[in-house]
Amino acid sequence: xxxxxxxxxxxxxxxxxxxxxxxxxxxxxxxxxxxxxxxxxxxxxxxxxxxxxxxxxxxxxxxxxxxxxxxxxxxxxxxxxxxxxxxxxxxxxxxxxxxxxxxxxxxxxxxxxxxxxxxxxxxxxxxxxxxxxxxxxxxxxxxxxxxxxxxxxxxxxxxxxxxxxxxxxxxxxxxxxxxxxxxxxxxxxxxxxxxxxxxxxxxxxxxxxxxxxxxxxxxxxxxxxxxxxxxxxxxxxxxxxxxxxxxxxxxxxxxxxxxxxxxxxxxxxxxxxxxxxxxxxxxxxxxxxxxxxxxxxxxxxxxxxxxxxxxxxxxxxxxxxxxxxxxxxxxxxxxxxxxxxxxxxxxxxxxxxxxxxxxxxxxxxxxxxxxxxxxxxxxxxxxxx
Numbered sequence: 514x515x516x517x518x519x520x521x522x523x524x525x526x527x528x529x530x531x532x533x534x535x536x537x538x539x540x541x542x543x544x545x546x547x548x549x550x551x552x553x554x555x556x557x558x559x560x561x562x563x564x565x566x567x568x569x570x571x572x573x574x575x576x577x578x579x580x581x582x583x584x585x586x587x588x589x590x591x592x593x594x595x596x597x598x599x600x601x602x603x604x605x606x607x608x609x610x611x612x613x614x615x616x617x618x619x620x621x622x623x624x625x626x627x628x629x630x631x632x633x634x635x636x637x638x639x640x641x642x643x644x645x646x647x648x649x650x651x652x653x654x655x656x657x658x659x660x661x662x663x664x665x666x667x668x669x670x671x672x673x674x675x676x677x678x679x680x681x682x683x684x685x686x687x688x689x690x691x692x693x694x695x696x697x698x699x700x701x702x703x704x705x706x707x708x709x710x711x712x713x714x715x716x717x718x719x720x721x722x723x724x725x726x727x728x729x730x731x732x733x734x735x736x737x738x739x740x741x742x743x744x745x746x747x748x749x750x751x752x753x754x755x756x757x758x759x760x761x762x763x764x765x766x767x768x769x770x771x772x773x774x775x776x777x778x779x780x781x782x783x784x785x786x787x788x789x790x791x792x793x794x795x796x797x798x799x800x801x802x803x804x805x806x807x808x809x810x811x812x813x814x815x816x817x818x819x820x821x822x823x824x825x826x827x828x829x830x831x832x833x834x835x836x837x838x839x840x841x842x843x844x845x846x847x848x849x850x851x852x853x854x855x856x857x858x859x860x861x862x863x864x865x866x867x868x869x870x871x872x873x874x875x876x877x878x879x880x881x882x883x884x885x886x887x888x889x890x891x892x893x894x895x896x897x898x
Contacts, residue, residue, distance in 0.1 A: 546878020
């Protein structure tokens with residue numbers, strides 16, 4: 514097996530491989546079902562080496578919210594099996610609440626168990642640590658400035674190292690990985706915002722990265738990997754850039770019109786936010802399929818279709834793009850996975866904080882992966898050289 518250094522992952526010649534992971538709370542376990550299959554396929558391609566890790570194949574791993582927990586672990590060389598153990602621990606220790614925590618006036622969950630778990634698994638590793646074996650990107654949202662902060666470990670990044678002449682700003686390389694993950698997972702209603710010191714006398718207030726337009730971080734990651742400002746400068750081309758994107762399940766937002774019209778104002782506001790986030794996700798999906806060769810394309814809507822016959826500007830695909838996900842819809846689940854599940858069961862699986870769903874989410878992800886993921890999705894041109 515070819516083992517690459519971080520420098521070779523980021524700046525070596527040849528095609529580049531990117532893995533992006535959505536947000537979705539405890540539903541990140543569904544993502545692990547897919548990753549188990551991808552890990553198995555790629556390990557076999559690497560000669561069955563038991564020491565193979567996904568960080569050996571992918572040159573950049575990006576995550577939003579719960580996806581950042583997984584992305585950071587993979588970049589450190591964790592196996593999918595180890596991440597399963599981490600999520601079981603998070604389910605048992607973090608997603609527990611009390612009578613006094615209803616998410617109205619104080620967050621639903623205490624931050625302390627999450628901080629303890631992140632410290633246990635990620636220790637004092639910083640974004641600039643050589644323990645990170647490949648590129649890592651974490652999507653965070655700094656709410657006090659209303660800006661998305663994509664934090665990555667590229668040493669050529671503008672803010673990665675100390676800024677010449679500025680001895681007050683803390684360089685990104687010195688941020689603790691556990692603090693960045695905590696910031697990316699600080700979902701409003703569920704957890705308190707995260708305070709990160711960004712300069713000697715200044716802090717930023719961060720909330721869940723999924724509150725940005727990049728709950729699916731694929732498009733943001735593509736921008737970072739290919740635009741000059743971030744220092745990666747990777748090349749476009751369907752044989753030059755592969756992006757594998759894994760979701761946490763699509764919520765079924767359909768309702769009876771009367772239910773919407775009679776809905777209390779607070780619930781209506783919450784539903785509207787979920788709808789905007791869903792629209793953003795589908796827009797990103799449409800753009801990614803529009804510019805790519807995508808053998809796993811989804812139907813965007815009844816007019817646009819799956820864009821298989823459309824490429825931006827009638828040119829050549831800019832990237833190869835894979836998208837793996839499930840829809841929490843009874844008909845979709847039956848037609849695509851052959852599973853008989855009730856609306857009640859699927860409604861429960863949609864919940865981002867239901868620790869009782871861990872095993873079933875992994876089983877659904879595993880089943881979906883067995884049907885959706887094909888070895889041919891990872892062409893020989895992208896094999897490790």
